[in-house]
Amino acid sequence: xxxxxxxxxxxxxxxxxxxxxxxxxxxxxSNKAHxxxxxxxxxxxxxxxxxxxxxxxxxxxxxxxxxxxxDQATADxxxxxxxxxxxxxxxxxxxxxxxxxxxxxxxxxxSIAESYIRRRAVRHLEKKRIVIFxxxxxxxxxxxxxxxxxxxxxxxxxxxxxxxxxxGVYEAxxxxxxxxxxxxxxxxMESIKRRLKVMDSTxxxxxxxxNMSIIVFDIFKRGNxxxxxxxxxxxxxxxxxxxDIRIDGE
Numbered sequence: 001x002x003x004x005x006x007x008x009x010x011x012x013x014x015x016x017x018x019x020x021x022x023x024x025x026x027x028x029x030s031n032k033a034h035x036x037x038x039x040x041x042x043x044x045x046x047x048x049x050x051x052x053x054x055x056x057x058x059x060x061x062x063x064x065x066x067x068x069x070x071d072q073a074t075a076d077x078x079x080x081x082x083x084x085x086x087x088x089x090x091x092x093x094x095x096x097x098x099x100x101x102x103x104x105x106x107x108x109x110x111s112i113a114e115s116y117i118r119r120r121a122v123r124h125l126e127k128k129r130i131v132i133f134x135x136x137x138x139x140x141x142x143x144x145x146x147x148x149x150x151x152x153x154x155x156x157x158x159x160x161x162x163x164x165x166x167x168g169v170y171e172a173x174x175x176x177x178x179x180x181x182x183x184x185x186x187x188x189m190e191s192i193k194r195r196l197k198v199m200d201s202t203x204x205x206x207x208x209x210x211n212m213s214i215i216v217f218d219i220f221k222r223g224n225x226x227x228x229x230x231x232x233x234x235x236x237x238x239x240x241x242x243x244d245i246r247i248d249g250e
Contacts, residue, residue, distance in 0.1 A: 007231035010049040010125060012157040013040070014148040017058035019163055019219055020086055026058055028089045037093035039225045040130065044099060048229055049125040051155060052132045053148040054090060056082025062140075076140035080107055083144060087134035088112065094130050101130040106138030106147070118154050125155060145203040153210045160212060161228060162199070163219030168237035168248075169198050185238045185246040198239060207239075214239040 019036060022029040044050055062079030066072045087103045094101045102124050103113040113134060114120065124131045136147045145162075152160050169191070172180040188208035191198050198204065198216055207214055217224050217236030228235050 004046060004230060006043075006046040006048045006229050008048060008158045008229060010051070010155070010157050011043075011229065012051040012053065012148060012152040012155075012160050013225070014145065014160055014162045015052060015054040015090075015219070016164065017055040017082070017086055018165065020054070020089060021058035028058065028086065030089075030093070033089050033093035034096070035222075036090065036219070037097045037099070039219075039222070040094060041097045041099055042226045043229050044128070044130065046226075046229060047128075049128060050130050051121070051125060051151060051157060052087075052090065052130065053144055053151060054083055054086045054132065054134070055144040056080070056086055058082075059085060073140040076136075076142075077107075080135045080138070083136060084109060084113065084134040087132045090132055091130075099130050100128070101132065103132045103134055106133070106135035109135075121151075122155050131155075143200050143203065145199040146206065149199070149203040149206040149212065152212055153206065157212070160207065160214045161225070162214055162216045163225070164216055165218065165220055166216075167218040167221070167235075169196055169216050169239070171247075182248040183237045183246065184233075184248050185240070185242065185244060187243050187245070188239060188241060189243075190245060191239055198237075204239075208241060211241055 018025050020028050020032050056079050059082035060078050062075035065075035091101045091103050104116040105113040106116050108115050121131050133151045168182045170180040170182050174180045188204050192201050192204050215236045215238050
């Protein structure tokens with residue numbers, strides 16, 4: 001049997017809070033955390049250096065609190081704290097699988113996590129430790145998508161794998177429009193222009209300027225993550241600077 005070879009040396013996986021969510025898309029489901037850790041371990045065993053950014057929507061949504069009258073900055077800081085809780089849960093699950101893991105927080109919280117230092121993060125990755133970036137970028141008004149884009153560029157990742165509950169980016173919401181087709185490739189500029197809600201425009205612009213490709217895929221389908229890292233082009237939607245637009249089946 002031929003040895004499996006990864007297409008990438010260093011990747012950043014962007015997880016939404018719902019990837020860890022319990023019943024009703026709230027809280028932390030330890031079974032989901034351990035399932036994710038198992039998939040991360042499979043990819044790690046290929047020799048891939050792995051960074052992670054996890055959202056906090058399963059615990060608290062800053063944007064929702066702001067809409068009902070809470071100060072935006074306060075709501076966002078609360079959301080950042082939620083991402084730290086998720087990062088710790090993911091760290092625990094990964095370590096139970098035998099993976100050496102470090103949480104680096106953009107908000108100083110020395111008792112439970114390292115402060116984010118770029119050179120230290122890179123060194124951890126070089127030593128094959130899983131690095132989980134928490135606390136967003138440490139400032140309100142920025143999403144964890146922006147944090148993922150920034151960290152991926154800073155530590156020299158080759159690609160961002162954006163884990164979602166759908167199998168890519170569609171022309172329209174497939175739940176509302178069953179006939180909507182999935183893009184297999186679309187450019188950053190078209191994603192922004194068509195308001196496809198892949199990531200916020202700040203995150204997409206940062207990736208576009210730094211030629212950081214994004215692949216949007218379904219994390220809930222077992223084996224998708226490993227197949228992507230091995231270079232399966234049939235999975236998800238690739239977003240890059242190439243202007244070529246491709247639709248599944250065409």
